[in-house]
Amino acid sequence: MRLSCKVAAALLCLGSLLLLYLLAGSAAAPPRPPPAPSPPARPAAAPLARRQPRLSRSPPRRNPAGGKFVNARKPGEQKHSKEPSSLQCMHLAVVACGDRLEETLIMLKSAVLFSNRRLCFHIFAEDSLKPEFEKKLKEWPSSYTKKFEYNIYPITFSVGNAQEWKKLFKPCAAQRLFLPVILKDVDSLLYVDTDVLFLRPIDDIWHILKEFNSTQLAAMAPEHEIPKIGWYSRFARHPYYGTTGVNSGVMLMNLTRIRNTQFKNSMIPSGLTWEEMLYPLYQKYKNYITWGDQDLLNIIFYFNPGKY
Numbered sequence: 001m002r003l004s005c006k007v008a009a010a011l012l013c014l015g016s017l018l019l020l021y022l023l024a025g026s027a028a029a030p031p032r033p034p035p036a037p038s039p040p041a042r043p044a045a046a047p048l049a050r051r052q053p054r055l056s057r058s059p060p061r062r063n064p065a066g067g068k069f070v071n072a073r074k075p076g077e078q079k080h081s082k083e084p085s086s087l088q089c090m091h092l093a094v095v096a097c098g099d100r101l102e103e104t105l106i107m108l109k110s111a112v113l114f115s116n117r118r119l120c121f122h123i124f125a126e127d128s129l130k131p132e133f134e135k136k137l138k139e140w141p142s143s144y145t146k147k148f149e150y151n152i153y154p155i156t157f158s159v160g161n162a163q164e165w166k167k168l169f170k171p172c173a174a175q176r177l178f179l180p181v182i183l184k185d186v187d188s189l190l191y192v193d194t195d196v197l198f199l200r201p202i203d204d205i206w207h208i209l210k211e212f213n214s215t216q217l218a219a220m221a222p223e224h225e226i227p228k229i230g231w232y233s234r235f236a237r238h239p240y241y242g243t244t245g246v247n248s249g250v251m252l253m254n255l256t257r258i259r260n261t262q263f264k265n266s267m268i269p270s271g272l273t274w275e276e277m278l279y280p281l282y283q284k285y286k287n288y289i290t291w292g293d294q295d296l297l298n299i300i301f302y303f304n305p306g307k308y
């Protein structure tokens with residue numbers, strides 16, 4: 001039968017076309033990544049004992065250009081009642097050098113945008129950036145500028161050789177180690193890297209300061225969640241905190257306590273103050289550290305585990 005032959009041929013044609021199409025399709029499809037478990041939203045940093053923090057960065061690049069997102073908002077946590085202490089400000093410190101001006105301004109904007117209580121910015125910047133910062137901040141609408149005050153400080157290192165500190169990891173990164181020494185009138189602050197973006201009020205992370213027990217003086221997130229692939233657990237040639245080390249990109253610090261504490265260390269049996277300890281510590285470990293100031297923090301908290 002001619003007709004059925006034709007039909008059969010047509011069907012065969014169609015079938016092989018379909019097969020070709022499917023084969024080509026599956027060859028072109030990219031391999032699928034394994035499904036990633038979606039982590040619940042958590043605060044970016046917290047005392048380790050509370051097991052809340054997560055903010056992982058993938059080493060070896062310590063400052064991925066994409067930036068990090070702090071504090072995805074948890075449902076049901078939207079509103080915070082105004083406290084009587086609402087006039088007291090929440091202190092936010094950042095260190096900006098080189099080409100980080102725009103990035104820093106965006107971070108500050110996100111802080112102003114979501115926060116409820118008044119903010120005090122402590123901006124440490126190279127001298128050349130200071131006029132630019134002032135100009136840009138003045139351009140903001142007054143509805144925002146009235147929510148904060150700011151101070152711009154030069155980059156200074158109180159102990160040791162400034163050139164040497166500047167060469168540690170990235171220019172100016174070591175400045176954060178000196179915050180307790182420079183900001184003598186500030187009780188507590190939140191330090192953030194310039195590549196941080198706030199997605200909820202700073203008030204939320206600020207409250208964690210109140211959850212410190214009597215010996216805790218700083219809060220950071222672990223550098224990594226999985227020791228097998230963490231940077232410190234695989235490569236570090238110096239002591240580090242916990243199983244994966246800490247990340248210093250977002251750091252809550254009670255500066256009063258840091259100033260008043262005698263820190264245990266690997267250099268002398270008695271304690272040293274924060275400022276006394278920094279330079280000798282750097283001298284001792286400078287040939288073993290990769291991420292500069294963050295490594296020094298890891299060494300400090302390794303020897304002072306109850307403080308973090």
Ligand SMILES: *[C@@H]1O[C@H](CO)[C@@H](O)[C@H](O)[C@H]1NC(C)=O
Pocket residue numbers: 187188209210254255256257
């Ligand atoms: C920081 O520590 C000091 C001394 O222990 C304490 O008086 C102060 O209330 C603490 N600051 C905050 C914000 O908890």
Ligand SMILES: *[C@@H]1O[C@H](CO)[C@@H](O)[C@H](O)[C@H]1NC(C)=O
Pocket residue numbers: 047048049213214215216305306307308
């Ligand atoms: C505070 O918490 C830390 C755990 O992070 C603990 O090691 C330390 O002993 C605690 N301090 C006090 C006084 O309870």
